[in-house]
Amino acid sequence: MSSELSGDDLTSVASTLPVSPTRDRFQPKKNTVLVSHGRPPWYDEDGKPTGDAYVVAVSGGSGSGKTHVARQIVKSLGSIPTVIILSQDSFYKYHSPEELELAHANKLDFDHPDAIDMPMFAACLADLKACKQSNIPVYSFAEHQRLEEKKYLYGATIIITEGIMALHDPVLRALYDLKVFVQCDSDLMLARRLQRDVKERGRSVDGILDQYLRFVKPSYDNFVRPTAAYADIIVPGSNNTVAIELISAHIRRQLQQRANQFRQKLAIPHLYFNGRSGASTPDSRLEDLDLQVLPQTPQLKGIFTILRSNSTSRQDFVFFADRLSTILVEHAQQYLPYFPKTITTPVGVESHGQILNAKHICGVSILRSGGALERGFRRVINDVPVGSLLVQSDAKTSEPLLLHAMLPVCVKLRHLAKESWVFLLDAQIGTAAAAFMAIRILLDHGVREERIIFVTFLVARGGGVSVLRRAFPRVKIVCGAVDDLMQEGWLEGYRAEGNPEGLGRKIWVMQPGMGQIGDRYYL
Numbered sequence: 001m002s003s004e005l006s007g008d009d010l011t012s013v014a015s016t017l018p019v020s021p022t023r024d025r026f027q028p029k030k031n032t033v034l035v036s037h038g039r040p041p042w043y044d045e046d047g048k049p050t051g052d053a054y055v056v057a058v059s060g061g062s063g064s065g066k067t068h069v070a071r072q073i074v075k076s077l078g079s080i081p082t083v084i085i086l087s088q089d090s091f092y093k094y095h096s097p098e099e100l101e102l103a104h105a106n107k108l109d110f111d112h113p114d115a116i117d118m119p120m121f122a123a124c125l126a127d128l129k130a131c132k133q134s135n136i137p138v139y140s141f142a143e144h145q146r147l148e149e150k151k152y153l154y155g156a157t158i159i160i161t162e163g164i165m166a167l168h169d170p171v172l173r174a175l176y177d178l179k180v181f182v183q184c185d186s187d188l189m190l191a192r193r194l195q196r197d198v199k200e201r202g203r204s205v206d207g208i209l210d211q212y213l214r215f216v217k218p219s220y221d222n223f224v225r226p227t228a229a230y231a232d233i234i235v236p237g238s239n240n241t242v243a244i245e246l247i248s249a250h251i252r253r254q255l256q257q258r259a260n261q262f263r264q265k266l267a268i269p270h271l272y273f274n275g276r277s278g279a280s281t282p283d284s285r286l287e288d289l290d291l292q293v294l295p296q297t298p299q300l301k302g303i304f305t306i307l308r309s310n311s312t313s314r315q316d317f318v319f320f321a322d323r324l325s326t327i328l329v330e331h332a333q334q335y336l337p338y339f340p341k342t343i344t345t346p347v348g349v350e351s352h353g354q355i356l357n358a359k360h361i362c363g364v365s366i367l368r369s370g371g372a373l374e375r376g377f378r379r380v381i382n383d384v385p386v387g388s389l390l391v392q393s394d395a396k397t398s399e400p401l402l403l404h405a406m407l408p409v410c411v412k413l414r415h416l417a418k419e420s421w422v423f424l425l426d427a428q429i430g431t432a433a434a435a436f437m438a439i440r441i442l443l444d445h446g447v448r449e450e451r452i453i454f455v456t457f458l459v460a461r462g463g464g465v466s467v468l469r470r471a472f473p474r475v476k477i478v479c480g481a482v483d484d485l486m487q488e489g490w491l492e493g494y495r496a497e498g499n500p501e502g503l504g505r506k507i508w509v510m511q512p513g514m515g516q517i518g519d520r521y522y523l
């Protein structure tokens, strides 16, 4: 495991580490990922990001209400996709023992622009804006120090960054779509700072006042207040509900302009992409789709006959799905790098064989139905992490939404992601909307396209696979069978069972298909 991140292989790091009671009590929870209604596609049919995340910067003096404004904007946005609040405080520089001594005596200037690692702040923000992940530093106000751990952030449609120097640096300013300055009376800022620093940052009143007169107030006058000139909007530091409403209305309008009707286009590519190379129809030539289909042996056909039948018991379904996923993953392993290796056998004879030579391998299943391939995956490739992505359709628009991403560390860290081989697991590729999103997520993290191996039971020839192929030609797709049809309709028994999700709503189904694989495997 990398020394940069510790904690469990799959969880977001900062919260999992043992921390001192003092640190725990005073650690500000400023950098937050707020997911409300899932993240809609941030890329087009060519697989390329359609645009950057929308970045709002909120600046103002200490205690002016920047954090409050950032949180109120999120609240007022209501039903919105993922928002990241990124605090400039995380980017205070690492302090030497001598500097720490000064800091604890309130004699270190934290209010000068040089106190903040602006290049690092700009680099992390640029990554997040470009829809990539970032592992940002964690800062302790109680210890006046940057901690060892890092916090993994990914997947924002909107980023709200806040800090006293947020508008100071021209490189940072160039990254913002909207610049806000919170204007507040100095006495109100001081009163708020006193209350907050005693309660949340473990400070004494004397110390706070000492630091305020020595550094905070002069710096506000010299460096912070002048940056109000760069702001698009000045917001009052109290009674600011109307200003916040205006800002969120503006952001909502910007997001609406970026919306993309994605699944509909993928599901019937011959209607939307006619004339463009690679658009498939139910009669598309299999060779053009470049799928790695398992050899259609009698025993494989036997497995599919059982899996497709609506009279198969759950117990049998699970047994044969596990068997099929084991065969698929075994077959897919041919894409991993193997090298010649000579060994000596128990009878003392040399034998020339092959050995796997891949540093980082992991699985990522697309929930729920991708879970049906996990047991087979673990049987063939044991002792590697398996992450998951929860992608579901928006009930109103049918667009895919990313609701949750839990990725292995070898994907979360960009320098490892470049070297990693990732097996994406999902039961079928129909409209290909979920597959599209999952591949885009891995590419955002820096996984190489040719190192993504998509393993699936079924692919619909007339569905979105052709568009997926054209967007990501180097991804390997290993499947057990190919179905011809992709139609808008109801699954047999789906409505009859009174499934509230399915009631009155058509979904895209492949035929002959295997039904709702997640339901059949788990319920």
Ligand SMILES: Nc1ncnc2c1ncn2[C@@H]1O[C@H](COP(=O)(O)OP(=O)(O)O)[C@@H](O)[C@H]1O
Residues within 6 Å of the ligand: 060, 061, 062, 063, 064, 065, 066, 067, 068, 069, 192, 193, 196, 237, 238, 239, 240
């Ligand atoms: N508009 C407001 N109305 C009421 N209280 C506010 C308002 N803005 C900020 N506060 C309070 O003032 C304190 C400092 O605000 P905060 O947002 O943390 O300041 P900053 O991030 O600018 O240092 C917090 O306790 C917060 O609840």
Ligand SMILES: O=c1ccn([C@@H]2O[C@H](COP(=O)(O)O)[C@@H](O)[C@H]2O)c(=O)[nH]1
Residues within 6 Å of the ligand: 061, 062, 063, 066, 089, 092, 103, 110, 111, 140, 141, 143, 144, 145, 163, 164, 216
């Ligand atoms: O170790 C530190 C680092 C910073 N400060 C003070 O924090 C404020 C900025 O944070 P806000 O949340 O915007 O108030 C800045 O004025 C520094 O003086 C600190 O006291 N110790």
